[in-house]
Amino acid sequence: MDESLLIDKLILKDKSAFDEFLSNYVKPLYNFAKRLLQNESDAEDMASETVLSFLSNMRKFEGRSSLKTYLFRIVSNKICDKKRITLRESPTEDTKLDFFNRFDNGGEWTNPYNKISYNPEQSASINELMSIINNTVEILPLNQRMVFILKDMEGLENDEICNILDISPSNLRVLLHRARVTIREKIEAKC
Amino acid sequence: MLSCKKFAELITEYFEGKLTLKTRILFELHLRMCKGCPQYLEDLRKVILLSRKIKREELPEKITAKLISSFSKISLEKM
Numbered sequence: 001m002d003e004s005l006l007i008d009k010l011i012l013k014d015k016s017a018f019d020e021f022l023s024n025y026v027k028p029l030y031n032f033a034k035r036l037l038q039n040e041s042d043a044e045d046m047a048s049e050t051v052l053s054f055l056s057n058m059r060k061f062e063g064r065s066s067l068k069t070y071l072f073r074i075v076s077n078k079i080c081d082k083k084r085i086t087l088r089e090s091p092t093e094d095t096k097l098d099f100f101n102r103f104d105n106g107g108e109w110t111n112p113y114n115k116i117s118y119n120p121e122q123s124a125s126i127n128e129l130m131s132i133i134n135n136t137v138e139i140l141p142l143n144q145r146m147v148f149i150l151k152d153m154e155g156l157e158n159d160e161i162c163n164i165l166d167i168s169p170s171n172l173r174v175l176l177h178r179a180r181v182t183i184r185e186k187i188e189a190k191c
Numbered sequence: 192m193l194s195c196k197k198f199a200e201l202i203t204e205y206f207e208g209k210l211t212l213k214t215r216i217l218f219e220l221h222l223r224m225c226k227g228c229p230q231y232l233e234d235l236r237k238v239i240l241l242s243r244k245i246k247r248e249e250l251p252e253k254i255t256a257k258l259i260s261s262f263s264k265i266s267l268e269k270m
Binding site for chain 2 (some may be wrong): 169
């Protein structure tokens, strides 16, 4: 459903609109908060407060950004405040990534590269990989975790993510790349 | 020519279509000539594909009940 139509229907107490709102907005919002806060109770409180505040004031929602951007931005700002971090700083050089120890001074692989092996026909294999991804996401630095979740787990577009997190596109790409590289390294270590 | 290290650094930008023409040519040349890097690129692609498939948790009953209750009250008060 188109967002402005969804909001109009929410104002009119339309139940199917509310169900869609829960499924397409509140559920991802809660999952986002939970992955970042790593605490179910805090995530429940944060998601509820954010959504209730929106519902109380939805007539005033001007639609300057998408509803998803608006809600996710509120939650990400609250989390950054809670964790006392700022996302707008440019990432430091990649030298701290262990991954770059795998290259010699000439930039070539020091050891033969081991590809990730999994059997796409076997769900156990896929589930194991997803489990490794989930576990690794939890230990990523908060800024990388936010970008990875929004981009690779929620499938948001880059401009939406930049609006939500108030970061530049190049900053987004750096953080995303680091997150992906770290996850890939963890998978290789465990397989 | 790109080194493998440089190739690895550029992968996300490649996926995003943000390489300059010149860099993309060098990147794709390296992709054709290197033994390890094509696999590395495919592995990052797998990470992305698998991540998209990870299911979200369902909303806890507590949140759903709270929101349903508040939704009814908010709308009624405005009528």
